Amino acid sequence: MNMKRTFAGCLILIAVLALAIVSAGCVNQPAGDEQGIDVPDVSDIVRLDKVEKTGTTYSIGDTMEVILTIRDGMKLYVKECDDGISIDSKEISVNPGDKEISCVKFTITALKEGNHAFQIGIDHPLSEVYGFDDVIYEDTMHVVDTGDEPMTPRGVFTRISYADHPPYSGEFVEISIRGNATTGYKWVAAENKDLIISEPVYIPDDAPEEMAGVGGTFHWYVTSDTPGDYQFTAYEMPPAGDEPTGRVIVPIEFAKKAADLPDPVVLFTVEKTGITYNIGDTMEVILGVQNGTKLYVKECDAGISIDTKEITVKHGDKELTCSKFTVTALKDGNHTFSIGIDLPVSSNSGLDNVIYEDTMHVAKTGAEPMTPRGVFTQIGEHPPLPGEYVEISIRGNATTGYKWVSAENKDLIISDSIYIPDEAPEGMVGVGGTYHRYVTADKPGEYEFTAYEMPPAGDEPTGRAIVPVVFAKKAD
Known part of the structure; x- marks a missing residue:
């Protein structure tokens, strides 16, 4: 696969129309x-x-x-x-x-x-x-x-x-x-x-x-x-x-074709995104639970509350057990939280006991709450190793002129972007779709994949998605 260390805009698919x-x-x-x-x-x-x-x-x-x-x-x-x-x-x-x-x-x-x-x-x-x-x-x-x-x-x-x-x-x-x-x-x-x-x-x-x-x-x-x-x-x-x-x-x-790309061992899905939340807004973080692991709320600021529920997520022909963390904004301010993991192989794999952390930026606007404003899902069968691929997908709608572009990261190897529109009845236009990227690294470590939603005109992002990616070291 032709992988690039790239700022977004370097993309996998070639133009439908070209020079003759x-x-x-x-x-x-x-x-x-x-x-x-x-x-x-x-x-x-x-x-x-x-x-x-x-x-x-x-x-x-x-x-x-x-x-x-x-x-x-x-x-x-x-x-x-x-x-x-x-x-x-x-x-x-x-x-x-x-x-x-x-x-x-x-x-x-x-x-x-x-x-x-x-x-x-x-x-x-x-x-x-x-x-x-x-x-x-x-x-x-x-x-x-x-x-x-x-x-x-x-x-x-x-x-x-x-x-x-x-x-x-x-x-x-x-x-x-x-x-x-x-x-x-x-x-x-x-x-x-x-x-x-x-x-x-x-x-x-x-x-x-x-x-x-x-x-x-x-x-x-x-x-x-x-x-x-x-x-x-x-x-x-x-x-x-x-x-x-x-x-x-x-x-x-x-x-x-997307089918020519590598098989990912972990899938991250950002279904909805929010940078600033109103009081009453919620975000959801859905994380895969592997055999022998336990996920829990490790840290939670007083300005937010977090509820936990075990759910089943369908991915292809598989049913995967996940924990859904619903984070609710209680008061304005910047509120951090982290999700911890108890994993039998943590010390061997190089993982620490935090697998997700984020900050919820809450504004006191009085606007109607959006529930949920952010939905993030991570599923996988084992922590990715260097050279294995993580698939990151972000919901969007390219027909509006808005697009998701990935920020440059010298420590990650990031594929070109693939945009796959949703299926729609013949003749229907303006349907949304999903941006997909495949990410790996040469070395174990904790990294961040960042993407920005860019408007049709101008260079100020209208949205941001940050996906923490951890590549473990092989157990000896």
């Missing part, structure tokens, strides 16, 4: 045959990258089109544009099969000769969660003053996402390129040892009976066994000779 390039020339010899995998089931195809027309050199007046999927909360915009070209944008609907998908069409027009670069940017509440930077498409328009009649449009590239996540290893990206096999010209995929590429499927356009010479589309289905950034390259080959007459490069990124 259409260019000319030849670098590598195309492969004679593809790898011959079967055409995948339609449910396994999560994205379509479609090159409808290709252009390498444009005349003044020529246009190209870039069509990109837009989702709820997303904004696409022209980030950079040379003065030798102009760019217009328009929201459109694209109908692949029986679906209707919202897209933005960018029309780039050549105004004067030269090499003119442009970029399409993205503004999205999930940008950091999915690993977006703020550029999802960039290209250069090579314009010559030939006096030829403009071809409009000369180049068209469309990227349509069927899923709400980037392609995972084992899922398929369909790549289609317009062509005309009846002319003897054909598109051939270049060999790539890191990609699994189907044999091409050529589908001619519908045409009246006995009409010859109609064009069509070359289709490939592409996947990979391992996550990473790759390039699919295809060459247009003439009927005779081995010098390509065109080239298309489509970058493809395959993300890592």
Whole structure:
């Protein structure tokens, strides 16, 4: 697993939308045959990258089109544009099969000769969660003053996402390129040892009976066994000779599934968070009880009260015994408390007898109590050892623009973040979800994992979660 010692914002998932390039020339010899995998089931195809027309050199007046999927909360915009070209944008609907998908069409027009670069940017509440930077498409328009009649449009590239996540290893990206096999010209995929590429499927356009010479589309289905950034390259080959007459490069990124991450031995769940409490508010701390252990209130300030109850928590297909500590704010002030543990192996494992401690900041506001304002759960089968993983999950809602980011900690190894939205009926938007991180350490010791809730604008946190993490030493 690619782990990082990182401040939040370094994230595991890769953008659903990314750069696509259409260019000319030849670098590598195309492969004679593809790898011959079967055409995948339609449910396994999560994205379509479609090159409808290709252009390498444009005349003044020529246009190209870039069509990109837009989702709820997303904004696409022209980030950079040379003065030798102009760019217009328009929201459109694209109908692949029986679906209707919202897209933005960018029309780039050549105004004067030269090499003119442009970029399409993205503004999205999930940008950091999915690993977006703020550029999802960039290209250069090579314009010559030939006096030829403009071809409009000369180049068209469309990227349509069927899923709400980037392609995972084992899922398929369909790549289609317009062509005309009846002319003897054909598109051939270049060999790539890191990609699994189907044999091409050529589908001619519908045409009246006995009409010859109609064009069509070359289709490939592409996947990979391992996550990473790759390039699919295809060459247009003439009927005779081995010098390509065109080239298309489509970058493809395959993300890592949560299932590829390590099995955690301890799970921390922060379901609700509160920094400042009102009188009457409660917070809950739920801690797993392992065989032979006893949990108890070790310290409790006079400004709070703590009740204890043994409960059962379901985690996957397991039922785990836990102790629930309900902490109630009685008066304003900063009130500390700690939960102790009697554990038979405490001295061997390097644990002290405090497994959770916190401070409840209580304000005398008179506001309506929120019960419970904070819920924290820790379950596990044994104290984690260095090299074993602790999973930390925090409830949130990325669709609002608010996000949870982890603070840097040089003593902890912290994974990139995975945001998993809740299941919701089709068409329902704005549902919440959970941010997940996997944490380990090289050495035994007591550490703190800290995360901040950041608003869509500004750099002042609106929430904070501190999770104490203890890595024990192996018993001799």
